[in-house]
Amino acid sequence: MKKRLKWAILGAAALVVVVMISYSRVARFWEEGDLSPVAEKKAEKVLPVRIMIPEMNTIDDIFKVAGSVMANESVDLRCESSGTITALHFQEGQYVKKGTLLLETNNEDLKALLSKQKHTLELNQKTAERQKQLLDKEAISREEYEISMNELFAIQSDIQHTKALIRKSQIYAPFNGKIGLRFVSEGAYIDNNVVVASLFNMDVAKIEFSVPEKYALEMRPGKKIYFTVAGQTQRFEAVVYAQESNIKESTRSLKIRARCSRNSDRLIAGQFANIQVVLNSFEEAMLLPTYAVVPELDVHKIYVLNGGVAEEREVELGVRTENKVQILSGLKSSDRVIISGLHQIKDGMRVLVKEVDA
CATH class of the missing domain: 2.40.30.170 (Efflux pump adaptor protein, beta barrel domain)
Incomplete structure (x- = not known):
């Protein structure tokens, strides 16, 4: 009987010890682990953040x-005819007006021919005048008068042709402008493939x-x-x-x-x-910094402050610049937008405002 009582007492004592040890461990687990609602509330993370009010301003859609x-106006200056350059009438980098003579090639033969033709013209003009007087007096026939007039017209045409040839041996500025670098010198032989210089307006x-x-x-x-x-x-x-x-x-x-x-x-x-x-x-557009918008698959999200808690919202974007983005929907002008800690924040997380951006 005494032995049974002894074993009963020992068993009861052992049971008490086991219960106390188990209770101690469970209590510690509840205090330190996630199973305790009180401890969980104490350990809940509060994220410090910066916030801002959406900016209302004008934004341009730019590409x-x-x-x-x-x-x-621009042109490469070339001479129409071939010849040796006898004169350059411009300096590199010079501003010239339209019609300015810039270059001449050897055209002495043409100038001599032109001088001869001008003298012939004067002679033919006088002859035509005398023939006209004689015709008026009926001293000559009309045929003789017409021959003298044809000779006058012919020499006039010859003079025009010679002047055209002389002009082809020269270069004139086709418009007002600045001459660039010169690629030829006096004495050089050129043709119509040689660029003398460039002219820019x-x-x-x-x-x-x-x-x-x-x-x-x-x-x-x-x-x-x-x-x-x-x-x-x-x-x-x-x-x-x-x-x-x-x-x-x-x-x-x-x-x-x-x-x-x-x-x-x-x-x-x-x-x-x-x-x-x-x-x-777009005037009075609602704008946010580009870093305030979180892209996620096919949607864009922002976080706004709502009673000390971060609230996730989907927004529709409009025009985007390097630093700002237009918000078309999903946000009100009075909302307080969270603009920091976005890589840590979650919907419903408690936040603490540390700074308010203007």
């Missing part, structure tokens, strides 16, 4: 394209570029474009004045030309132009 600066600069066919109808005459060139911070303005009559099949693009009349003296023909074309302008 960019590359182009080239062209002279208003930059009173108005032309901008040539091509646009994809989807923008073809937007590029009507009168459309403004803006461009910059290397080495200058100035933004130039040009106006479209012409376009090619057809779209190029190999590139599906349309060639456009625009004129820049202001500050064209700061441009050089051949420069690379970075062109911006404004397709549309």
Whole structure:
């Protein structure tokens, strides 16, 4: 009997010890683990964030394209006839006016012929006048008078022909402009394949570029474009004045030309132009920084502050620039948008506002 009592007491004591150890471990698990609602609430993460109110401002729908600066007028100066250069009447880089004599080749024989023809012309004119007086007095026949007139007309034609030959031996400026570098010297023999120099008129600069066919109808005459060139911070303005009559099949693009009349003296023909074309302008557009929008598959999401909790929303985007994006739907102008910690944030997460951006 005593033995049974002894074993019963020992068993009860052991049971008490086991229960106490188990309770201690379970309690510790509830305090440290996720099973305790109280502990979970204490351990819930609060994310510090920055917020902002959507900006209401104007945004332009812009597409960019590359182009080239062209002279208003340009030409390679060549002599129509062959010969030895006897005179150069210009300097490299000189501004010349239309009609200025620039170059002469050896044309002394033509000038001598012209002088002879002019003397013959004077003689024939006097002869024709005398013949007319005699005809009026009926001292000669009309046939004799007509012969003298034909000789007069013939020499006049010869003079015109000689003057044309002399002009072909010379080069005149076809328009106002600036001469570039000279490629020949006096005494050189040239023909019509030799380029003497180039002449450029930059009173108005032309901008040539091509646009994809989807923008073809937007590029009507009168459309403004803006461009910059290397080495200058100035933004130039040009106006479209012409376009090619057809779209190029190999590139599906349309060639456009625009004129820049202001500050064209700061441009050089051949420069690379970075062109911006404004397709549309939206006033009072709702704007956010591009980094505030989280792309996810086929949707775009943002997070707004709602009672200390992050609320996930899907938004529809409009025009996008390098730094900003237009929000078309899914957001109100009074909403407070979370713009930091977006790689950590989740829908329904508690957040703490640390900074409010203007």
